[in-house]
Amino acid sequence: MKPKIFITRKIPTHVINHLEEVCEVSIWEHKDIPVPREVLEEKIVDIDGLYCLLTDAIDLELLQKATNLKVIGNMAVGFNNIDVEAATKRGIIVTNTPGVLTETTADLTFALLMATARRIPEASDFLREGKWSTWSPMLLTGQDIYNSTLGIIGLGRIGEALAKRAKGFNMNILYHNRSRKIEAEQELGLEYCSLENLLKRSDYICVMTPYTPETKKMIRKEHFKIMKETSILINTARGGIVNENDLYHALKDGEIWAAGLDVFEQEPVVLDHPLLSLPNVVTLPHIGSASIGTRTKMAEVVAENLLQALNGKIPTNIVNKELIAK
Ligand code: DGY
Numbered sequence: 001m002k003p004k005i006f007i008t009r010k011i012p013t014h015v016i017n018h019l020e021e022v023c024e025v026s027i028w029e030h031k032d033i034p035v036p037r038e039v040l041e042e043k044i045v046d047i048d049g050l051y052c053l054l055t056d057a058i059d060l061e062l063l064q065k066a067t068n069l070k071v072i073g074n075m076a077v078g079f080n081n082i083d084v085e086a087a088t089k090r091g092i093i094v095t096n097t098p099g100v101l102t103e104t105t106a107d108l109t110f111a112l113l114m115a116t117a118r119r120i121p122e123a124s125d126f127l128r129e130g131k132w133s134t135w136s137p138m139l140l141t142g143q144d145i146y147n148s149t150l151g152i153i154g155l156g157r158i159g160e161a162l163a164k165r166a167k168g169f170n171m172n173i174l175y176h177n178r179s180r181k182i183e184a185e186q187e188l189g190l191e192y193c194s195l196e197n198l199l200k201r202s203d204y205i206c207v208m209t210p211y212t213p214e215t216k217k218m219i220r221k222e223h224f225k226i227m228k229e230t231s232i233l234i235n236t237a238r239g240g241i242v243n244e245n246d247l248y249h250a251l252k253d254g255e256i257w258a259a260g261l262d263v264f265e266q267e268p269v270v271l272d273h274p275l276l277s278l279p280n281v282v283t284l285p286h287i288g289s290a291s292i293g294t295r296t297k298m299a300e301v302v303a304e305n306l307l308q309a310l311n312g313k314i315p316t317n318i319v320n321k322e323l324i325a326k
Contacts, residue, residue, distance in 0.1 A: 003048035003310045008035040008056050015299045041065060049306045058082040063090060071309035073302040077101060080211040084320055094319040095305035100297040101289035106161035108288045109236045113204055116232050116260035116282040118142040143230060145169050151202030154209025155181055162206060163188045174198045199227050211238035224250030232258045236288045239264035248274045262288050
């Protein structure tokens with residue numbers, strides 16, 4: 001009997017076809033509507049493999065219903081939507097998609113930094129709204145990027161890729177991480193700092209850390225108070241890492257200059273969210289890895305991980321490595 005896989009959203013056809021060669025596949029076909037909880041609860045009961053997205057909460061309650069599940073393939077590098085501990089206890093392998101999205105996400109992070117610093121969306125709206133009457137010395141002036149100081153919080157793959165881009169802009173690069181990365185320091189000329197030191201000295205602060213209980217709301221009121229009034233916060237990691245209410249007040253009160261946000265604590269962010277009322281916030285709908293090539297590769301990686309696990313192999317991108325010994 002073929003193993004059963006459930007895919008929680010429409011994904012590239014060639015990936016579905018590949019999975020169908022060896023599996024019985026069912027799909028929540030919608031492109032833009034997350035799978036309803038009741039459908040997921042019904043499907044989880046007898047499937048062997050789950051292909052899910054960061055919009056699907058794979059929690060203890062759901063996993064308790066999964067009597068046959070062997071592997072969960074998350075189409076993201078972050079896996080905070082999955083209760084990995086509960087999966088591990090049940091012997092269920094969890095996989096993610098690191099590596100393939102590194103450069104694309106670093107590109108977007110740098111693009112958001114530049115768009116925020118130079119007020120690009122605001123300037124574009126200004127022109128389209130017919131407000132451009134003349135060239136003017138201080139019209140829509142922003143912050144310089146070349147020669148400025150970048151602080152990276154969380155020096156993983158994407159953080160390092162961001163640092164490489166920043167080097168091209170002759171930026172002085174600081175980083176804060178759980179552990180020091182001497183090789184990266186030497187290769188890229190980075191300086192390791194405490195969080196406080198980084199926040200005080202940086203012109204641009206990029207949040208690049210995974211979302212865990214330790215990093216939940218790690219950037220808050222007291223941190224904005226020590227940042228430069230001209231500084232810009234960029235978050236392309238997870239919204240919950242920054243206290244959004246504190247960020248709103250810091251931006252409104254001029255404690256910091258602007259923010260570029262690709263992620264929010266609740267997604268999609270509601271249109272009456274206070275942060276969206278501020279002109280000095282540039283927002284995007286969580287598109288860090290959204291290039292055609294990268295999203296396609298991510299889908300292929302999820303499929304490969306699922307097939308490896310269902311064939312009794314250790315998937316390339318296993319998250320709960322403690323299961324390997326078992
Ligand atoms: C991830 O992979 O965690 C991103 O947020 C989406 O690509």
